[in-house]
Amino acid sequence: MKLLTEQTEDGSKRRNAAKKKELEAAEKWIAELSAIFKRLYEDSVTGHISDERFTELSADYEAEQKKLKEKAAALQSELSKTLEATANAEKFMKVVRKYTSFEELTPTLLREFVEKIVIHESEALDGKRGGKLRRQEIEIYYSFVGMVELPD
Numbered sequence: 001m002k003l004l005t006e007q008t009e010d011g012s013k014r015r016n017a018a019k020k021k022e023l024e025a026a027e028k029w030i031a032e033l034s035a036i037f038k039r040l041y042e043d044s045v046t047g048h049i050s051d052e053r054f055t056e057l058s059a060d061y062e063a064e065q066k067k068l069k070e071k072a073a074a075l076q077s078e079l080s081k082t083l084e085a086t087a088n089a090e091k092f093m094k095v096v097r098k099y100t101s102f103e104e105l106t107p108t109l110l111r112e113f114v115e116k117i118v119i120h121e122s123e124a125l126d127g128k129r130g131g132k133l134r135r136q137e138i139e140i141y142y143s144f145v146g147m148v149e150l151p152d
Contacts, residue, residue: 016082023075026068033065088144095143115141 037058044054095112122136141147 016079019075019079019082023072023079026072026075030065030068030072033061033068037061037065092142092144113143115143115146117141 040049040054040057040061043049044051049057118139118141120137120139122134125133125135139147
């Protein structure tokens, strides 16, 4: 279990590092595009390039900068969600470690470990309304991590 957790953490760290690097590159290029646009404007004012050429180039640079800003915002959002998920997982693991071996489910343990329990309406498995074979789905949402899908 520990090895699997470490491998997952390593993979997450690599993905986060790659996203951070991509975000930094996008932010750097956004700043460079602003500098290019300023020089382009100066060239237009001094007459080094025509008004048509200025309009064409500025539209291209502005469109590229807009796309980059949207991409940077999306990357920042993903990184924030990842950091929040990591923090929540760490909080959850702290609670798990605190209660790794318990004999009974106490109210204190339940309050710390479980966020909510959703009990769905039961359904008849034998097709009879009052039949004895019934199935009822129960969802347990754990603190900090939500519902955990367990393999069958």
